[in-house]
Amino acid sequence: MKILFIHQNFPGQYKHLAPLLASKGHQCVALTLRVKEAATWNKVRVLPYKLPERSGQNVHPWLLDLDSKVTRAEACYRAALKLKEAGFEPDLILAHPGWGEAMFLRDVWPGARMALYCELYHHAKYPHLFFDPEFDKSDPDTEMLRMRLKNLNNHLHFPRAEAGISPTTFQADTFPSEFRDKITVIHDGIDTISAAPDSNARLTIEGVCDVTRDDEVITFVNRNLEPYRGYHIFMRALPHLLKERPNARVLIVGGDEVSYGAKPQGDRTWKQMFIDEVRGRIADEDWARVHFLGRIPYDQFLRLLQVSRVHVYLTYPFVLSWSLLEAMSCEAAIVASDTAPVREVITHDEGGRLVDFFDGDALVTEVCALLEDPAARKRLGQTARKLARDRYDLHSISLPRQLEWVSGVMATDLISI
Known part of the structure; x- marks a missing residue:
């Protein structure tokens, strides 16, 4: 079988599935903006394409998102035409539609089946919208209209696809029924052999930290440090937490960019904005126990989770992070936000402790309670790993x-376009 993968940052969510399909003898090709030169990765042929240069034009602000996606879709379409001219005819297209690239691919290959990675459908109501009023100052009525337009990308993809896959029920259930009926819930998967507890783990980062499980380590992980993942809540709780735990070391992982939501106003990053907000309430000797690690290699990330005495995970009602499940797999004692995506994997006091997303005092209370209770940490960690x-x-x-699921997609009747 010939399979075409479409992902802006390939392999992305296909990093395990694509090599597995290639290893089984399928001819796998990926089109992506991530690479500059053609290459072969784990038997998958990875081909680059470029976005066209465009002069500025007047576009209604609500249509900027769609304009960007159509630009990407056209570029991918033209790359697909070249691939077709070279003789490649996929039986199956597996695509992440989030950036728009797959929008016109069934026009190139009407005989191929297409299945989509369904990450999220944008709801124009609470709690998906207006969850955190501190950072959402938009007009409620017009924001609901803009969000409806943001979903045009989903509506342009789904009628041309046979099936979808979502990693969690929460994410699948954001889609309307006519889409939801096509979606199968299967998580991307956690390598629980690699992400496993290690009583002898040691995390050493030269000039920053050297810690083991004998140290009182509190961990917090984001891809980027930003409100969607509760960075502001954690930082505002930090002065209280450091006072309560004079021997704790706080290790914070995350970049300075924005993965979700909007950029902060002004020149500062979200990271620096909340450092500036709380720094004056933290003594120098306490601040010395706080370590910002930035983005770290995966082996160091796993050691971070393995030495963690309590791991904090916060999120809006949004896409669930792999890092939470990896922390669970490493038997970390977890304090997490009581939000819908988290409740799908953790019940309070079974696999972790849940607190109101906005309640920094409750966060500190639960973290301190677990730090004082080795038996509870062990029980929660073991339950979390079993769940993972x-x-x-x-x-x-x-x-x-x-x-x-792939076999099922190929067994379905081809939709009429």
Whole structure:
């Protein structure tokens, strides 16, 4: 079978499925903006394409998102035409439609089946919208209209696809029923063999930290440090937490960019904005126990989770982070936000402790309670790992189900376009 993968940042969510399909003898090709030169990665042929240069034009602000996606879709379409001219005829297109690239691919290959990675449908109501009023100052009525337009990308993709896949029920359920009926819930998968507890773990980053499980380590991880992942809540709780735990070391992982939501006003990053807000309430000797690690290699990230005594995870009602499940797999004692995506994987006091997203005092209370209770940490950590292995293990659960899903897509009747 010939399979075409479409992902702006390939491999992205296909980093395990694509090599597995290639290893089984399927001809796998990926089109992506991520690389500059053609290459072969784990038997997958990865081909680059470029966005066209465009002069500035007047576009209604509500249409900027769609304009960007159509630009990407056209570029991918033209790259697909060249691939077709070279003789490539995919039987199946597996695409992440979030950036628009796959919008016109069935016009190139009407005989191919297409299945979409369904990350999120944007709801124009609380709690998906207006969850955090501190940072959402938009007019409620017009913001609801803008959000409806943001979903045009989903509506342009779904009628041309046979099926979809979502990593969590929360994410799948954001889609309207006519789309939801096509979506199968299968998580991307966590390698619970690599992400596993290690009583001898040590995290050493020269000039920053050298810690083991004998140290009182509190961890907080984001791809980028920003409100969507509760960075502001954690930082505002930090002065109280450091006073309560004079021996704690706080390790914070995350970049300075923006993954979700809007950039902060002015020249400062979200990271610096909340450092500036709380720094005056933290003594120098306490601030010395706070370590911003930036983005770290995956092996260091796993050691971070393995030495963590309490791991904090906060999120808006949004896409669930892999890092939470990896922390669970490492038997971390977790304090997390009581929001819908988290409740899908953690019940309060079973696999972790849940607190109101906005309640920094409750966050500190639960973190301190776990730091004082080794038996509770052990119980929660073991339960969390069992959940991760039973429901999200990459090799025994996710990949076999994904392969079954691919077979099912190929067995469905081809939709008429």
